[in-house]
Amino acid sequence: MNLRSILETCLYADDLAEAEAFYTRLLGLEPLAVEPGKFVFYRLDGAMLLIFDAHESAHNDEVPPHGATGPSHVCFRVEPAEIPGWKLRLAEIEIPLEMEHIWPNGAHSLYFRDPAGNSLEIAPWSLWEKFKEA
Amino acid sequence: MNLRSILETCLYADDLAEAEAFYTRLLGLEPLAVEPGKFVFYRLDGAMLLIFDAHESAHNDEVPPHGATGPSHVCFRVEPAEIPGWKLRLAEIEIPLEMEHIWPNGAHSLYFRDPAGNSLEIAPWSLWEKFKEA
Numbered sequence: 001m002n003l004r005s006i007l008e009t010c011l012y013a014d015d016l017a018e019a020e021a022f023y024t025r026l027l028g029l030e031p032l033a034v035e036p037g038k039f040v041f042y043r044l045d046g047a048m049l050l051i052f053d054a055h056e057s058a059h060n061d062e063v064p065p066h067g068a069t070g071p072s073h074v075c076f077r078v079e080p081a082e083i084p085g086w087k088l089r090l091a092e093i094e095i096p097l098e099m100e101h102i103w104p105n106g107a108h109s110l111y112f113r114d115p116a117g118n119s120l121e122i123a124p125w126s127l128w129e130k131f132k133e134a
Numbered sequence: 135m136n137l138r139s140i141l142e143t144c145l146y147a148d149d150l151a152e153a154e155a156f157y158t159r160l161l162g163l164e165p166l167a168v169e170p171g172k173f174v175f176y177r178l179d180g181a182m183l184l185i186f187d188a189h190e191s192a193h194n195d196e197v198p199p200h201g202a203t204g205p206s207h208v209c210f211r212v213e214p215a216e217i218p219g220w221k222l223r224l225a226e227i228e229i230p231l232e233m234e235h236i237w238p239n240g241a242h243s244l245y246f247r248d249p250a251g252n253s254l255e256i257a258p259w260s261l262w263e264k265f266k267e268a
Contacts, residue, residue, distance in 0.1 A: 001212070001216050001219050001220070001223065002161070002162055002163070003160065003161050003162075003178075003210040003212070003256070004161075004163075004178045004179040005178060005179050005181070005210065005211040006140065006143050006178065006181055006183065006208060006209070006210060006211065007209040007210060007211035007255075007257055007259065007261070007262070008207065008208065008209035008255065008257075009140050009143040009208065010206055010207045010208070012202070012206075026137065027136070027137050027138075028136055028137075029136070029138075032262070032265055033265065043262055043265070044137075044138045044139060044140065045138040045139050046211070046259060047139070047140055047211070048209075048262050049140065050207075052207075054204065057207075058204070058205075062235075063233065063235055063243070063245065064232050064233055064245045064247075064253045065205070065253070066204075066205040066206055066207040066252070066253040067204055067205065068146070068202035068203060068204040068205060068206040069202060069203055069204055070188065070192070070200075070201055070202040070203055071192075071199070071200040071201065071202060072144055072146075072200055072202040072206065073142065073144045073184075073186075073191075073200040074140060074142065074143065074144070075140070075141040075142035075182075076137040076139065076140060076141060077139040077140065077141035077180070077181070078135075078137070082135050085135050086135070089135065098198050099197065099198055101196075101197055109197070111197065111198045113198075118200070119198045119199070119200040121141075121142065122137070123141055123142075124141075125141065125180060127141070128141070128166070128177055128182050131166055131167065131177070
């Protein structure tokens with residue numbers, strides 16, 4: 001009995017309509033649930049990406065409150081061979097690439113931002129499977 | 135080619151030594167990498183939990199900066215049958231339960247806090263697989 005899998009990853013956005021338009025385009029997926037001004041939830045493979053309005057989630061009284069401000073970071077996992085395709089796809093869906101980074105172990109990351117300023121990354125598992133200190 | 139899996143979930147903590155002690159105990163796992171005052175990284179099953187000092191990660195110049203303040207939220211995925219065991223385990227490792235919640239679809243969540251105040255949850259996939267609006 002160990003905690004080895006993450007079920008919910010959260011981000012915060014002030015403008016949830018803008019966040020929904022962006023993530024629906026990026027993920028190619030309609031949200032599972034939307035409560036305008038409160039949250040937008042996406043169901044991925046066995047895990048959730050939850051985007052909250054921080055002020056609203058900090059005043060939730062059904063479950064314990066939370067709500068962070070400032071840019072956070074999420075990385076999506078892809079196969080190494082998909083990285084060049086994702087570089088093209090981001091250009092096609094008009095998401096500007098902020099940085100391309102090659103790690104000491106050879107893994108390749110693409111970085112960009114969501115409209116709220118959160119730092120997003122696309123990278124393969126090999127980045128961590130073969131982790132080397134920089 | 136779709137983004138359906140999250141490789142990195144981040145939290146922020148002002149006191150990373152305290153965060154490391156807490157997460158090592160909670161996860162029953164030594165960190166993959168620690169840079170004192172900067173970060174503590176845990177390798178889970180095919181995904182990473184990254185805990186950063188927000189001030190340091192906001193001044194990173196190797197990769198795009200990020201850093202949020204205020205409590206965020208992460209949920210760990212367990213099997214439904216493990217929830218009662220986790221309630222006992224949290225008591226054993228002296229992590230106070232903040233709330234137990236039963237969702238409209240019958241899924242059961244346990245809520246607690248890390249030392250930085252981040253809201254943590256333990257829940258089964260059935261919470262989202264059989265999602266019902268509250």
